[in-house]
Amino acid sequence: MSNISQIAYSGINAAQIGLTTTGQNIANINTPGYSRLNTVTESLSGISSLNAGGGVKVTSIRRLSSEFQNQQLWRATTEQHYYNSSQQYLTAxxxxxxxxxxxxxxxxxxxxxxxxxxxxxxxxxxxxxxxxxxxxxxxxxxxxxxxxxDAQLNALHEQRTAMATEINGLTTNLALLNKKIIETESINGDTSALRDQRESLVNQLSQYASIRVGEIADGSISISLANGQPLVAGSTAGQLKVSETMSGEQEVALSFAGTSFPLKQDNFGGAFGGLYSVxxxxxxxxxxxxxxxxxxxxxxxxxxxxxxxxxxxxxxxxxxxxxxxxxxxxxxxxxxxxxxxxxxxxxxxxxxxxxxxxxxxxxxxxxxxxxxxxxxxxxxxxxxxxxxxxxRQNQADLDTATAVTGQAQSQRDGVSAVSLDEEYVNMMTYQQAYQANMKVISTANQLFDNMLAAF
CATH class of the missing domain: 1.20.120 (Four Helix Bundle (Hemerythrin (Met), subunit A))
Incomplete structure (x- = not known):
């Protein structure tokens, strides 16, 4: 009887974790950048070939995120904002x-x-x-x-300076998130929310520049510009500096780990590169x-x-x-x-x-x-x-890039976004599993009581 109850208790525990996970997903349906969670279970073996098993256990709570889809979305976002930043000046x-x-x-x-x-x-x-x-x-x-x-050029220069400040803030926060994730994963802690935040910041950074992103074994990510200059490595963040020359033009330099070097803006990509182009x-x-x-x-x-x-x-x-x-x-x-x-x-x-x-x-x-x-x-x-x-050509390219970004976002959401219909089904499934396991426990207790009454 105790084995039946043990199996049922493991089922209740798994159902409770599943309900909690489903509740977390539903609660964050409107949270930007949230990646839904999914419980992963496996059965427990019995102690002998004549034993049906030891029940079930939750081995992990998996965060559903596709690196490929994220990379696709970031590249599309970069392209869209490249044309978008140019269009406002061309139209004017x-x-x-x-x-x-x-x-x-x-x-x-x-x-x-x-x-x-x-x-x-x-x-x-x-x-x-x-x-x-x-x-x-x-x-x-x-x-x-x-x-x-001249007024447009002055506004463009102010916008470039503001973008550099935004980029610096994003790289700083990404480095801090890298540090938190490394520390949390070293003690086997939950980093799902931290990873969501980091992906959201990377998506924002991709608006301004064409970037390359790679994950390291310790859980951190490295981010560099398309031409290889580093922006984020572990807990170290690069910082952009915009300065004005004697001719009234702007130069951009990148400081990283105590070293500063000039950047070419013609292949920067994103909104920052779009400003240079126009x-x-x-x-x-x-x-x-x-x-x-x-x-x-x-x-x-x-x-x-x-x-x-x-x-x-x-x-x-x-x-x-x-x-x-x-x-x-x-x-x-x-x-x-x-x-x-x-x-x-x-x-x-x-x-x-x-x-x-x-x-x-x-x-x-x-x-x-x-x-x-x-x-x-x-x-x-x-x-x-x-x-x-x-x-006209830039607007056509912008329309195309916007459509591609929308498709990339839909593909990402197909993997990571919360579907209420799916979560409602999961909720009913876990609820039924919980009730069924409770029925098993009730039956086991009734059998045990009947056995005691026989003596």
Missing amino acids: LETLMSGDGASISSGLDQFFAALSEASATPGSIALRQQIISEAKNLAQRFNGLNSNI EYDNLRPMKASLEEMAEQLADMVNNTLATGFDLNGAAGQPLFAFNSGSSTDLLSVNNLNPAELALSSAAGETGNNEVLLDLLNLKGQTITLGASSVTLNDAYAILLGQVASAS
Whole structure:
């Protein structure tokens, strides 16, 4: 009778542990990064071949987590955030450049329209004033776009610095979790919650950079960048430092275990790498092209005016001033009054419009943009097309990466996430097992009582 009771008691104990495990899973159904638990049991052998057995025991409570699925999710997350961090700047730049209020192409059209209107009566002060006004409007469009790109670069630099701080905090916490897990597992303690926390932090870290993760025999993990530089090893964490150069650019260095070395950002991956890509593939080239346009426009107009004479018979003066490197005053209009515009090819001929016609012909002349010779309007159309194309392609890549991340998350959840339907079935199964084992004990006690009553 005692053997029957012993078997039943082991069954009750296993059912209790199963119910506890199921309750833990249900309680954490909404906990981000939680990996569900599963009890592992095995039967106990009897003392002889004529013995049915010794019952059941729970050998472990297994944490259901797939390293392969986690790695897939981390890689997909890295890719998604790479494109996501770029898209916000590309969208803002495209929206600004295509708007009528900031379009340099529209400003050029209005400037040349003012020149065309004055061509019939070049001596008109009102029409000359209109030329100066449109020149100022055109300069403001250059300055506004240039200033906006500078503002985006400043915001990007602030975001990069903030990301470095986030990365440093994550690596520090991961190193601390490594230490706790090593200590807990050395005394055979439960590290399920600690491992959940660590995987969640690794997933956050994968948003910022492309990383390689490997587990060590002591339970800790090592994390390095894609190019091999270490971020976390055991209880040691690397720290990023962002500094600004004399040219206004940012450099990134990694300090690890007392050693500091520079990092290349072009293969960093993640949101951090996305910032580098949009800065050096889009924003800075656009700013340089804008400066080329402004400088060549100023030279073309000023050189043409230098061949003419104003209403007072004086030699032509420059209309535009180009200020290289200026954020808010890249292109400005000199302080000329309408009579000082040199629109005549001969001194004293106020009705002469030959220089004015030469100015009009500038609309069809070409400038050098990169390696191409294009008109001013075509140059801006090319720049706008480049930004629109880059934004469209990046958005397509972002959509694809987002879908892949969603699939990777679903696959991870298929292994590790809690399913209420499954847990309800487990709960009923363990409850029935508990009640059945209680019935075995009750039956054993009844048999024992009947045996005593026989004497």
